[in-house]
């Protein structure tokens with residue numbers, strides 16, 4: 001069983017919800033990547049999404065764009081990231097999900113990429129600019145080695161397509177809460193809840209909500225409608241400003257999330 005599947009089985013058994021922080025690899029230097037992963041696990045993360053910096057990150061808002069620029073400026077490469085994640089695997093037991101745009105994968109070579117991330121012990125992969133129609137070029141290869149392709153749905157995805165997308169894969173389904181970019185404020189309104197209800201009702205996979213989530217109240221509220229949350233920009237900001245107490249405090253919500261059903 002893949003680590004992601006196992007993690008959700010366990011959360012389910014204990015009536016808990018997932019808290020998945022996102023971090024940008026190479027922000028603050030690649031040599032702090034392993035330590036940051038260890039810290040996030042220690043603070044209670046259920047899994048970690050690790051971003052690969054890219055010069056044209058179309059889905060990313062200013063906070064993550066700037067983090068990507070910093071990472072690229074200090075020479076971060078996909079190969080370097082994979083090497084560090086391989087080292088991290090010896091000390092980190094929660095699932096690691098790599099988030100990268102297609103371009104760095106092309107540059108690396110699809111087959112080499114799949115082999116390298118699998119060897120490094122990476123459990124899943126999010127490729128936001130890979131459409132369902134295009135995924136044949138990589139999805140079967142990932143599936144063969146047991147790395148989960150995590151697919152995304154958004155409030156503009158038609159219901160039929162939500163059904164189609166959520167019937168694939170094994171990890172979880174990423175429900176993007178808004179129509180915009182990462183780090184955008186979201187309205188906690190009926191529209192959002194009904195979107196999540198629709199996704200939940202069709203998805204055989206656990207559903208995680210992400211985009212624009214940055215505080216405990218939001219997380220507790222959203223936990224009523226899905227199986228957990230992804231928090232990106234806020235985590236990136238706290239690492240960048242070295243606010244480790246606040247980071248610990250933000251992740252401490254996972255204890256409350258475990259009291260939900």
Ligand SMILES: O=P(O)(O)OC[C@@H](O)[C@@H](O)c1c[nH]c2ccccc12
Nearest residue numbers: 022059128182183211212231232233
């Ligand atoms: O930053 P936010 O608003 O908390 O959103 C999560 C997000 O950062 C992370 O999951 C992510 C970063 N870049 C992405 C691109 C596509 C999908 C998801 C992502």
